[in-house]
Amino acid sequence: MNGFLSMQAEFGMVAAIVVMLLADLILKRPNHKPLQALAVVLTLALTVLCLTEPAGEAFGGMYVNTSIASAVKAILTAGTLLVFTLAGRWLEREDTSYKAGEFYMLTLSTLFGMYLMVSSGSFLTFYIGLETASIPMACLVALDKWRRHSAEAGAKFILSSMFSSALMLYGVSMLYGTSGTAYFTDAAAMLAGTPLQIAAMVLFFAGLGFKISLVPFHAWTPDTYQGAPTPVTGYLSVVSKGAAAFALTAILMKVFGQMVENWSLLLGIVIVVTITVANLFAVLQKDMKRFMAYSSISQAGYLVLGTLAGSGQGMASLVYYLAVYVVANLAIFGIIGIVEQQTGRTDRDAYNGFYRTNPHLTFIMTLALFSLGGIPPFAGFFSKFFVFASAFHAGHWLVVFLALVNTIISLYYYLLIVKAMFITQTDSPAPAFKSPALARTGLVICLAGILVLGICSGVYDWLSELSMQF
Amino acid sequence: MNILSLFVLIPLLMLLGLWIARNVSQVKGVMVVGSSALLVLATWLTVAYIGMRQAGATEEMLFTDSIMWYAPLHICYSVGVDGISVVMLLLSAIIVFTGTFASWKLKPLTKEYFLWFTLLSTGVFGFFISTDLFTMFMFYEVALIPMYLLIGVWGSGRKEYSAMKLTLMLMGGSAFLLIGILGIYYGAGGETMNILEIVKLKIPTEIQQIFFPLTFLGFGVLGALFPFHTWSPDGHASAPTAVSMLHAGVLMKLGGYGCFRVAMYLMPTGAAIWGDFFLILTTISVVYGAFSAVVQTDLKYINAYSSVSHCGLVLFALLMMTRVSATGAILQMLSHGLMTALFFALIGMIYGRTHTRDIRQLSGLMKIMPFLSVGYVIAGLANLGLPGLSGFIAEMTVFTGSFQVNDVFHRTCTVIATTSIVITAVYILRVVGKILYGTCDNPEHLKLTDATWDERLSVICLIAAVAGLGLAPWWASDVISGSVEPIISQLMR
Numbered sequence: 001m002n003g004f005l006s007m008q009a010e011f012g013m014v015a016a017i018v019v020m021l022l023a024d025l026i027l028k029r030p031n032h033k034p035l036q037a038l039a040v041v042l043t044l045a046l047t048v049l050c051l052t053e054p055a056g057e058a059f060g061g062m063y064v065n066t067s068i069a070s071a072v073k074a075i076l077t078a079g080t081l082l083v084f085t086l087a088g089r090w091l092e093r094e095d096t097s098y099k100a101g102e103f104y105m106l107t108l109s110t111l112f113g114m115y116l117m118v119s120s121g122s123f124l125t126f127y128i129g130l131e132t133a134s135i136p137m138a139c140l141v142a143l144d145k146w147r148r149h150s151a152e153a154g155a156k157f158i159l160s161s162m163f164s165s166a167l168m169l170y171g172v173s174m175l176y177g178t179s180g181t182a183y184f185t186d187a188a189a190m191l192a193g194t195p196l197q198i199a200a201m202v203l204f205f206a207g208l209g210f211k212i213s214l215v216p217f218h219a220w221t222p223d224t225y226q227g228a229p230t231p232v233t234g235y236l237s238v239v240s241k242g243a244a245a246f247a248l249t250a251i252l253m254k255v256f257g258q259m260v261e262n263w264s265l266l267l268g269i270v271i272v273v274t275i276t277v278a279n280l281f282a283v284l285q286k287d288m289k290r291f292m293a294y295s296s297i298s299q300a301g302y303l304v305l306g307t308l309a310g311s312g313q314g315m316a317s318l319v320y321y322l323a324v325y326v327v328a329n330l331a332i333f334g335i336i337g338i339v340e341q342q343t344g345r346t347d348r349d350a351y352n353g354f355y356r357t358n359p360h361l362t363f364i365m366t367l368a369l370f371s372l373g374g375i376p377p378f379a380g381f382f383s384k385f386f387v388f389a390s391a392f393h394a395g396h397w398l399v400v401f402l403a404l405v406n407t408i409i410s411l412y413y414y415l416l417i418v419k420a421m422f423i424t425q426t427d428s429p430a431p432a433f434k435s436p437a438l439a440r441t442g443l444v445i446c447l448a449g450i451l452v453l454g455i456c457s458g459v460y461d462w463l464s465e466l467s468m469q470f
Numbered sequence: 471m472n473i474l475s476l477f478v479l480i481p482l483l484m485l486l487g488l489w490i491a492r493n494v495s496q497v498k499g500v501m502v503v504g505s506s507a508l509l510v511l512a513t514w515l516t517v518a519y520i521g522m523r524q525a526g527a528t529e530e531m532l533f534t535d536s537i538m539w540y541a542p543l544h545i546c547y548s549v550g551v552d553g554i555s556v557v558m559l560l561l562s563a564i565i566v567f568t569g570t571f572a573s574w575k576l577k578p579l580t581k582e583y584f585l586w587f588t589l590l591s592t593g594v595f596g597f598f599i600s601t602d603l604f605t606m607f608m609f610y611e612v613a614l615i616p617m618y619l620l621i622g623v624w625g626s627g628r629k630e631y632s633a634m635k636l637t638l639m640l641m642g643g644s645a646f647l648l649i650g651i652l653g654i655y656y657g658a659g660g661e662t663m664n665i666l667e668i669v670k671l672k673i674p675t676e677i678q679q680i681f682f683p684l685t686f687l688g689f690g691v692l693g694a695l696f697p698f699h700t701w702s703p704d705g706h707a708s709a710p711t712a713v714s715m716l717h718a719g720v721l722m723k724l725g726g727y728g729c730f731r732v733a734m735y736l737m738p739t740g741a742a743i744w745g746d747f748f749l750i751l752t753t754i755s756v757v758y759g760a761f762s763a764v765v766q767t768d769l770k771y772i773n774a775y776s777s778v779s780h781c782g783l784v785l786f787a788l789l790m791m792t793r794v795s796a797t798g799a800i801l802q803m804l805s806h807g808l809m810t811a812l813f814f815a816l817i818g819m820i821y822g823r824t825h826t827r828d829i830r831q832l833s834g835l836m837k838i839m840p841f842l843s844v845g846y847v848i849a850g851l852a853n854l855g856l857p858g859l860s861g862f863i864a865e866m867t868v869f870t871g872s873f874q875v876n877d878v879f880h881r882t883c884t885v886i887a888t889t890s891i892v893i894t895a896v897y898i899l900r901v902v903g904k905i906l907y908g909t910c911d912n913p914e915h916l917k918l919t920d921a922t923w924d925e926r927l928s929v930i931c932l933i934a935a936v937a938g939l940g941l942a943p944w945w946a947s948d949v950i951s952g953s954v955e956p957i958i959s960q961l962m963r
Contacts, residue, residue, distance in 0.1 A: 457545075
């Protein structure tokens, strides 16, 4: 019974999905407004369920919940909550309003998959979780199916995720062949770093690399991000990425702990290449969504610096980085979404002179960009410092140094947007507009997160306590 | 609550006040009240500090306090001041106060301008009171980023280019710095971030050897160390007046202060290994900066290159590692901060009237605006080291101290650096003669008016400080040299 209590968030999620489905059937269309309210309330309840979920095992060790995993689930759910608050304006559109129910239901389904990924105890549960997270995601990406880009993005996403799943499964099968078990704890004891096991690790890593979109597995990201509806892109860039990054860290530490020499070398190289390539490409982008795609590839590189540390400290800083990244990135995507609905544009020039017409949105956007760039006193500075410190502590000086040098390039392109909003003069700036109340609440929550998460040390202390038990 | 925390709290309250201010006069009210409060606080702190020292306080830092912030990484909010930080706080308070008046008529977006300006000062004050590496670094970066918008939005000339160049180069420096700080923290055992405690632990030589140059370079970029000084002329030339003042007057001192307090103090062995290398670079800074100033025709560029030369002298004197030269370095920071702020203030006021900073188009200003011109002459004389003004005291101490190191290499560097005094005289006197004296060629300029009350206030404050330091240098040098002692003795070991 105790075991099942540790699955309370998962059960809650199943219930939430069912409620969402029924509500969509019962409520008379157009029903996007009540559905949005319902979705927000449900995710809020789920966040609480995640936070109170006890650690434990179920299904004979197939499902293992740790306190840090619960914290990650809570962060992901809170991120989803923010996405829901920001999605309102997009779902008001005539060609999407009748699909509001689908949007919320599919998003919750992917989140359910991520729950399983985060607290899996065996490769089997992990794989089920991964697929549950991927397939509805492809539908979400293609939700604007009458717009060509969206359909194309959906196709790209499903193809690349099938490919990456296949790679990963191949790796898992090798691992199963050499160790005779799919359970994380048992497999860890059987691993000795034979060539076949190294190959298995590399394939597994490549599979997850696709999900986190690390270079060289990132090619799908820009097209998918640009084509997908903006709220979905926001969701993809933080929640889906965060779940995969945490799962990667947990499995590398738990299962491949013996082979740390092998994977830290691999990961170190991948991190440096990821950050550098993504930064160089981001500089060239004119479209905001495409730009944010490259920016989030580079952020993923910083995120897995915590993985590289391979320690409790690294785990804590990774989860903390994730939390900070969620609020900052969603604030930006929220604003991109709002501007897109108002002006129909997603290019950077649409933001010229934005400060004159929409000072509040500009203010939030600037702080969010500063946070992503790692400028104090905003939360991003602290989260960057902590991942750097954890990787440095593990002895990866050179990787930390190269990543640090890269922060300059990233600052450059974040400042380009700040420049467009504050400095660049234009005759026709975006008109002043008012965004819906719920979206404004979402943005204010993001803003509060950006300001508070860093200055108040409580969150990091809490996470680092939880990771010590990992 | 610790009295030093007020240095951060007052600017934060000012930010809040500016945020809710409804119109320009409220904004100015907040700025005047806040910056005066800071000036009073800094003056009080100086007096209290001297009093406590005379009463026999022997601790290295006074007014210390520490609050645990991030326990897993031993990050504390720790504050404390010694003589060096006290004079730096006083300098910053003076510049913030005069800078407020120097930007009295600034338009447009006055409120936003002062918001970023105050955020910048929060960083500066926070940096000088901190004794925790992390907190110090955080305030350091807080002081850097507002520059981008201050120059980019309110600057002149090639402002977008300059703002981006400045921000990226300084942030590049802080990337070096961050890895240096991590090296110091984990090299000292990963037990504490507090400078006063790290200094008691021994950082292994091989770690010092790697991380000293990184840390020194990181701070050195802000101290305009050759060849990383190129942000400074462009940045200063494009920045609005008060920002140039604050930047050249205070922000560049963060570099010298950090080099001394963090890099050299915590890694003396590294300083011994790398000292000569950096000494060559600083010698080049000193002479190269002065020569570059000679050939410039834009008033701000002249002063910016002059700053490169004088800030180079600060690092030069620090690397000589004697008690007298280090005292001279701190005096030079103080003196340069005051006179360069005075210079930039005056240039801004002249530019505001003539709309040109090209010395070829200016002449005979003495008759048209006598107040500003006399101020300019005083600033120039202070810059070239006239006895009775602050520049003389500082440079004299620097060169006396440097000459005490009696091997051929150091002597040669000292002799080369000393030539900068002569070159300084060349570019200062050339400008003074060209723009102030003679007859005015431009009939438009004859209609111009002299300084208004807010400008006069700002200029008089700065001149009083420059002359005060020059005529009565003993209080400052006593305060400083007592505090230089522990750092120098660490370097001597």
